Amino acid sequence: MANVFVYGTLCHLPLLETVLGRAVAAVPARLPDHAVFWAQSQPFPLIVAAPGQTAQGLFVPDLGAEDMARLDYYEGGFAYHTREVTLDNGHSARVYFPDPGHWLPGAPWSLADWVAARGAVVTETARDVMALYGNTPAAEALRRYGMMLGRGASRLRAARSEPPTLRRAATSADVDIVAHRQPYANYFAVEEFDLRYRRFDGTWSDQTTRAAFVSGDAATVLPYDPVRDRVLLVEQFRPGLYARGEANPWLLEAVAGRIDPFETPETCARREAQEEAGVVLRDLIEVAQYYPSPGAKTEYLYSYVGLCDLPDATPRSGGLAEEVEDIRAHVLPFDRLMDLIRRREAGNGPLILTAMWLHANRATLRSAG
Known part of the structure; x- marks a missing residue:
């Protein structure tokens, strides 16, 4: 049997019990001459030696071999391994320290802040991580962790769906x-x-x-200037078109992007408008929430119209270099957008749906300025 001192995210009992696969008895404890910090640019903490400071955590006694194997898998995936320490209560316990040089300390750690902003998503994602236990190396789970967080966040949003009024109450x-x-x-x-x-x-x-x-959830937004009656489209290479055999795999679209694990769909839409086209949105109006291809994909879309100013100045090219994006923006009259849809040059589902919504509501938006 082994005693363990956990700190940081594993002090959140729902996460600890997800990792262990069972309920545990844990009591508050402290580790002298250590402190807990956020790992720089990461959604989790690390512990470091800090003379005169005290790390707060939980003492988890009498863990069996299977418990330790599960903890080793979860923490080992993040490049953490145990060392034996002595707690302020005199008990000896194992503590997961980061591998030297792997993560750098950032701001002081706050469990309350983490639980409020990230706890639910990380706990949900831990279910996916631990489902790989015994089948997939921990390093492989770490490599995909960012995408797994996105899936965990998507599943939490899915659980909040409205109760059915016509469909089966499954x-x-x-x-x-x-x-x-x-x-x-x-x-x-x-x-x-x-x-x-x-x-x-x-x-x-x-x-x-x-x-x-x-593939996780995504947001789309069609920037619209109601005063000038203009929209902004983006154009970029799309591998789906290329794989289908399109002669021209460059696509006209609304601004779109994957929703980061710890942001809302609305925040994603505003962020992507700035990243892809340099546009700052004012009001964000929801068009629809929907599955574009539920027979084969988990993707769920949140589509918006974003009110903004689209002056004559040519918008900048956009995209993130680290994602190998090359995006060109087009500002054009609304009637030109509808012509492109009729000619099937703008053959993109979220764009067509949003354009049809805008066609139905455009007069109201224009009268409001």
Whole structure:
């Protein structure tokens, strides 16, 4: 049996119990001459030697070999390994320290701030991390952790969906998962399920295999200047068009981007408008929330119209160099956008949907200035 001193995120009991796969008895404890900081540019903390300071944490006694293996997997994925220390209560315990030089300390750590801003997403994501335990090396889980956080945040948003008024009022008991596989995992992932589901007559379907392309939630926004009656489109290379065999794989779109794990869809829309086209949005008006291709993709979209100024000055090219983006912005009259849609040159679902919404509401927006 082993005693462990946990600090930082694992002091959040829902996360600790997700990692261990069971409830635990833990009591407050302190480690003298140490302090806890945020790891620079990371959503988790680290502990360092700090003479005269005291690190707050939890003492978790009598963990078995399986408990330690699960903790080693979760913490080892982040390049943390244990050392034996003595706590202020006199107990000896193992503590997970970062590998030398792997992470650098940033601002002082605050558990309350982390729980409020990130705790739910990180705890949800830990379910995915620990699902890989015993099958995938911890280093591989760390490599994909950023995308896994995005998926965890997406799942939390999905759980907040409105109750049905016409659809079946389904529960988790209406789908029976026989087996689950992840044959591909990189920035995106493909997951396969051997499953059966409850039919509308109450009987069970035959067992079948279904696959889903896991890509996380995204936001789209069409910048619109109601005074000048102009919209802004972006143009960029899209691998989906190329893989389908399009002769011209450059696509006209609304501004769009993946929602970062710890931001709202609205914040994402405003951020992407600045990154892709240098546009600062005023009012952000929701158009729709929807699944664009639910037969095969987990992607869920939040689409907006963003009111802004679009003067004659040519907007800058945009995109992030670290994401190998090369984006060109086009400012054009609204009627030109509708012509492009009719000619199928703007063949992009979120853009078409948003343009149709704007067509129906444009007079109201223009009269309001």
